[in-house]
Amino acid sequence: MHIQIVLFDGFDPLDVVAPYEVLYAGGTASGGAVTVELVSAEGPREVTSGTGGLALRATGALDPERADVILVPGASGRVGEPGELPEDEAGAGERKQDDFVPVLLGRTLTTELPALLGRAMDDPDVTVATVCGGSLVLAMAGLLEGRHATTHHLGLDMLDAAGARAVRARVVDDGDLITGAGVTSGLDLGLYLLEREQGPRIAHAVEELFAHERRGTVWRARGPVPAAL
Structure with missing residues (x-):
């Protein structure tokens, strides 16, 4: 199983590094059955995150024909909308506007990534x-039209508005689409990928190595619909 983790300008480092380390360890535990690399839509390059100018290097180009799994992180920056700048920062110019997560995410639409x-x-x-x-x-x-998915709790309404079926869960498995919620969910998503694709013994070995117990139930559209609680 070859995984490509996508870097784009303004990405959140923890969204990348947490699953990268889990999946890399899964490669060791599986005797090389799992491989992982950092890529970008533009090919090999230094990519600056949205956290303090921290940069990671994409060593290859995003290529769906080479990957079994493609993992897309979120962005790191100010939450909310650009028009919500405090009054004392309202005149700070375009740089302040660029710090907002929706702007950073929206800029990916001007690249080859979509x-x-x-x-x-x-x-x-x-x-x-x-x-x-x-x-x-x-x-x-x-x-994501009609697909079950999750995201950071502040973005669930955006998922619904875009036609997705937002689920308030830590990890959502919708077949060939697996989504994680908040930033630290990258650990849980990585472990779930290992369990789903390589088996629970591999995932458990990595879980023990990182001393991290996965949180929450992985949501899937199976079983009866629960009654109101």
């Missing part, structure tokens, strides 16, 4: 996974 993700979503042999605001990248690109 087209590449669209190819991945159309390929039944490729699983697309997201952490936090990564699902909003797919939603804004029009790729």
Whole structure:
């Protein structure tokens, strides 16, 4: 199983590093059955995150034909909308506006990323996974119509508005689409990917290594609909 984790300008480092480390350890535990790399839509390059200028290097190009799983992180920056700047910062110029998460996510739409993700979503042999605001990248690109997905709790309304079926859960499995909620859900999503694709013994070994117990039930559209509680 080869996983490509996508970097884009303004990405959230924890959305990337948490699943990367889990999946990399899964490669060791599985004797090399799992491989993972950092990629970008533009190919190899230094990519600056939205957290203090921290940069990671994409070593390859995003290529749905080479990947079994493509993982899309969210962005790191100010929450809310650009028009919500405090009065004492309202005249700070375009740089302040650029710090907002919706702006950073929206800028991915001007790159080749949406087209590449669209190819991945159309390929039944490729699983697309997201952490936090990564699902909003797919939603804004029009790729989540009618699909069950989750995201950071502040973005659930945006998912609904984009035609997705938002679920308030830590991890949502919708077949070839697996989405994680808040930033730290990348750990849980990575472990779930290992369990689903490589088996529970591999996932448990990595879980023990990181001393992290997965949180919450993985939501799937199975079983009876629960009555109101």
